[in-house]
Amino acid sequence: MWQRRAFLKAAGAGFAASLLPRQALALERNELVFASAVQTRAGGYGAVLLGERGDVIASIDLPDRGHDITFSRAAGRGVVFARQPGTFAVVFDPAGQAAPITLTSPEGRHFYGHGVFSPDGKLLYATESDFEAAQGVIGVYDATGDYKRIAEYPTYGTGPHELLLMPDGKTLVIANGGIETHPDFGKAELNLQTMDPSVVFVDAGSGALVGQLRLEAGLHQLSIRHMAIDIRGRVWFGCQYKGAPSASPQLVGYATLDGDIQLVELPPDTLRDLRNYVGSVAVSADGETVAISSPGGNLLVAIDVAGGKPVLVETLRSGCGLAADNAGFVATSGLGDMIGLAGAERQARKFDFAFDNHMLRVG
Amino acid sequence: MRLVIALFLALCAQPVLAQAPATVAAPATVTPQATAVLQAAVNSVIRPAMVDFKNRSSGLVSAMTALCTVPSPGALMIAKGQFRQTALAYGRIEPIRIGPLMEDNRAERVLFWPDRRGIALRQVQAILAESDETATDPNTLRDKSVAVQGLGALEYVLFGTDALVLQGPEGAFRCRYGKAIATSIARVAQELAVGWYDPDGIVQHLTSPNPANADYRTETEALEELVGILSHGVEAARDQRLRPFLAQGDAAAKPKQALFWRSGLTMPMLRANLEGLRDLLLRSGVGKLVGTRDIGLENSIAFEFRNAGRALEIVTLPVEAAVEDEKQAFALNYLLLVTQSLQGMIGEQLSGAMGLSVGFSALDGDGG
Structure with a gap:
């Protein structure tokens, strides 16, 4: 995770200079800053910046449910994307100096909840759906000004979900979940019989297809959705299985830019408790451990990327959000919990809002 | 859409130190109250409904057999009636x-x-045009697309273009195909009933959650499943059965995007969905598993279901005409609001009052 690693170096002085006094103080006190979309107890939606000690540094209201957040040190901006099939994304200044900008997806498109900045912070890429054609697209936005949408690339599949920038800084990797939805039918999954999920590498400059990887044909109902990139540049992904609940296929694997894709073998008990659903994937700060979560199974699993074996299994009710901290991971839950995992020395905390599926370390 | 976004310092969201991490406690114990609710859901609602669907679909097979043996307008009418009964039982x-x-x-x-x-x-239409005989044997029909072996396909056979050929001998192929569909539906209905009466199957797991189960390990998980059915059910009714054909903004109504518009069963099917959900809520007593502060919630939800029922009674025209009729279109739009409200009451309020996490990340996924 090129960008997320870059954030480590951004902590502190980088953007503290322009902070409002209270936010500056909070950032100064905190070595680590995390961001997540949330739902308030009253049912409202927003996003929060949290300090290492669990203090809320800043928050932002959202018109509807958010999903993931991306951040660019170079741009000095974060973006929270609407959960699919939402049509907004909000660009915010963590320092609180600039007014937020709301992007609206163009006619015939909606966001898929994920996006990423270019390394120089000048472009923002977002996964979107061309829902009439049932094709995934990447919206390219000019992050130097008013975030005008300046280009559109295909994702070479249906139902794109997370996208990341590869460590080379010039290749995007996209998880095409394979599931067709249409705003006319809410969350209904329209093509479970004919799903065709894939991991796709796309040239960030031209949108050209670099490579497309699929799991074996018998696994066409294994929706590839969330990803994180390890120290070796392998793209770890977590899946959600849409076939019969009594089946229990492997759910975690990795893909590489040189064309390898495979699932790793998790032990039967662990796999069973994932409930055919991986909700998020994160890589540790050193890139040597990948963590996955299953909110339905109340399970968090840390996997050693070298051996592909679980090194830790932890339970957290409704736990889904994952982000690296210095030693391990921070995990958050739909019930407002935040805990440390896999070596993270962190006191468990409870907030009076519910964390959404994803947690991002922004500093 | 103009959105006003406020960035503010969160004074209202101060964290508190948790007493303990919210990890899952094992082993699970199930309270008698929860057990009673789960057993009532199964024995008073789900199992009888599965048996009813099985019986109705058997009736449908009989009616199709009779129609194919001696085609007549009367036999076609009876087959259509049995289709209606079967579809609503499935609803x-x-x-x-x-x-x-x-x-x-x-x-x-x-x-x-x-x-x-x-x-x-x-x-x-391709099967009918080509008189594809492999579609008239339930065993080979099963290997075809799922789209040609269920209620949607049978509705077209019985109510679609040229369906009146079924009244006479020239409809023999069409009838045999319809009979094969009915047989396929009845087989599934039988499998569902068997599954819900399997002594070691889902009922055992759902009503006696246990850490050793693959599916329901704790009382909370079993209750989340039950409340999730209710919450997702009203959501699906709204998003898949109502909203797709209603006029929205500048977009005109699309009555042919409604389920079962050919047979006039669009609204009865929606009613069957909502009544099934209401029965599951009220007969299981799941709304009573709340603290005294929320004891009135069940009543409020029941009231909202009655509002839905009243709105459904107003919509008497076929959907094509109903969307053009001021009063009935108003009732349809009111149903949108009522189902939205029901989803909030069940998925957020009831779920929250029971300490579940139905409406959020645990069971609501990432939007996929």
């Missing part, structure tokens, strides 16, 4: 998307919907 169990219904593509086999691209129509 009551359709939201129970757990266990046997989710295995072996059964839900899609019985009703492939939504079908945004009109796949079923094209494929069914």
Whole structure:
């Protein structure tokens, strides 16, 4: 995770200079800053910046449910994307100096909840759906000004979900979940019989297809959705299985830019408790451990990327959000919990809002 | 859409130190109250509804057999009536998307919907045009697309273009295909009933959650499943059965995007969905598993279901005409609001009052 690693170096002085006094103080006190979309107890939606000690540094209201957040040190901006099939994304200044900008997806498109900045912070890429054609697209936005949408690339599949920038800084990797939805039918999954999920590498400059990887044909109902990139540049992904609940296929694997894709073998008990659903994937700060979560199974699993074996299994009710901290991971839950995992020395905390599926370390 | 976004310092969201991490406690113990609710859900609602669907679909097979043996207008009328009974019986169990219904593509086999691209129509018309005999044997029909072996396909056979050929001998192929569909539906109905009466199956796990189970390990998980059925059921009714055909903003109504518009069963099917959900809520007593502060919630939800029922009674015209009629279109739009409200009351308020996390990340996924 090129960008997320870059954030480590951004902590502190980088953007503290322009902070409002209270936010500056909070950032100064905190070595680590995390961001997540949330739902308030009253049912409202927003996003929060949290300090290492669990203090809320800043928050932002959202018109509807958010999903993931991306951040660019170079741009000095974060973006929270609407959960699919939402049509907004909000660009915010963590320092609180600039007014937020709301992007609206163009006619015939909606966001898929994920996006990423270019390394120089000048472009923002977002996964979107061309829902009439049932094709995934990447919206390219000019992050130097008013975030005008300046280009559109295909994702070479249906139902794109997370996208990341590869460590080379010039290749995007996209998880095409394979599931067709249409705003006319809410969350209904329209093509479970004919799903065709894939991991796709796309040239960030031209949108050209670099490579497309699929799991074996018998696994066409294994929706590839969330990803994180390890120290070796392998793209770890977590899946959600849409076939019969009594089946229990492997759910975690990795893909590489040189064309390898495979699932790793998790032990039967662990796999069973994932409930055919991986909700998020994160890589540790050193890139040597990948963590996955299953909110339905109340399970968090840390996997050693070298051996592909679980090194830790932890339970957290409704736990889904994952982000690296210095030693391990921070995990958050739909019930407002935040805990440390896999070596993270962190006191468990409870907030009076519910964390959404994803947690991002922004500093 | 102009959105006003406020960035503010969160004074209202101060964290508190948790007493302990919210990890899952094992072993699970199930309270007698929860056990009673789960057993009532199964024994008073789900099992009888599964048996009813099985019986209705057997009646449908008989009616199709009679129609194919001696075609006549009367026999066709009876077959259509049995189709209606079978479809509505399925409408009551359709939201129970757990266990046997989710295995072996059964839900899609019985009703492939939504079908945004009109796949079923094209494929069914092709079978009829080519007199594809492999579609008249339930065993070979099973290997075809799920879109041509369920209620949607049979509706076209009985109510679609040229369906009147079924009244005479020239409809022999069409009738044999319809009979094979009815037989396929009845097989699935039988499998569902068997699944829900399997002594070691889902009922055992759902009513006696245990850490050793693969599916329901704790009381909370079993209750989340139950409340999830209710919450997702009203959501699906709204998003898949109502909203797709209503006028929205500048977009005109699309009555042919409604389920079962040919047979006039659009609204009865929606009613069956909602009544099935209401029965599951009230007869299981799940709304009573709350603290004294929230004891009135069940009543409020029941009241909202009655509002839905009243609105449904107003919509008497076929959907094509109803969307053009001021009063009935108003009732349809009111139903949108009522189902939205029901989803909030069940998925957020009831779920919250019971300490569940139905409406959020645990069971609501990432929007996929």
